[in-house]
């Protein structure tokens with residue numbers, strides 16, 4: 478219905494509502510543009526100099542402009558209170574319960590996205606700033622904490638299961654970044670010192686999207702949507718949306734790798 482907007486392909490459950498209000502806003506703005514533009518053209522002709530050698534000091538006496546102003550305000554009120562605020566409230570207030578969702582921590586830094594999953598135990602383990610190492614441990618995960626042993630971390634790569642609510646807990650290590658995935662109609666600033674939750678339900682796997690778009694190399698891209706420094710242009714991550722089985726398989730493999738790397742499991 479909103480194809481004419483030329484938006485990226487849609488791949489989240491709530492995205493249709495966002496496209497809907499984008500579409501209605503554009504239609505309304507087009508009506509306003511044609512209305513005001515037409516009125517402007519009319520006044521140029523109607524009040525041309527040859528017809529009015531002397532200015533009219535009374536001005537417009539008809540109440541039509543007042544009515545049209547009130548009409549515009551009413552329609553804007555409907556868009557705002559009827560659509561925009563309820564859609565926004567659903568995003569920020571009606572978070573799904575943690576147990577029904579997959580929780581992922583995404584931490585922005587100059588110039589990368591650090592991703593962390595709680596692992597099979599469902600608990601994010603301890604982190605310690607003293608353990609922070611830009612290369613080997615960018616999140617300072619304390620692997621001596623039992624809850625941290627199975628915490629899976631990735632760099633610039635987010636794996637998600639399809640059709641499951643995802644809660645991203647967004648953080649930043651340095652400056653303001655912004656987590657934007659256009660196909661999910663998701664965009665949220667990552668602000669140092671805050672953990673900001675965002676949630677969405679991906680509805681199309683990467684494999685399916687490759688077929689739909691006819692592009693065998695299609696990837697969902699996390700674009701940093703705030704100018705965050707000189708390397709901003711290369712701050713991109715990727716999202717791979719998989720079936721539940723594929724995601725579980727991937728997670729199991731990552732946990733196996735962690736076991737191989739550390740002797741904590743032995």
Ligand SMILES: [Cu+2]
Pocket residue numbers: 585586588653654655701702703704705709712
């Ligand atoms: Cu950034």
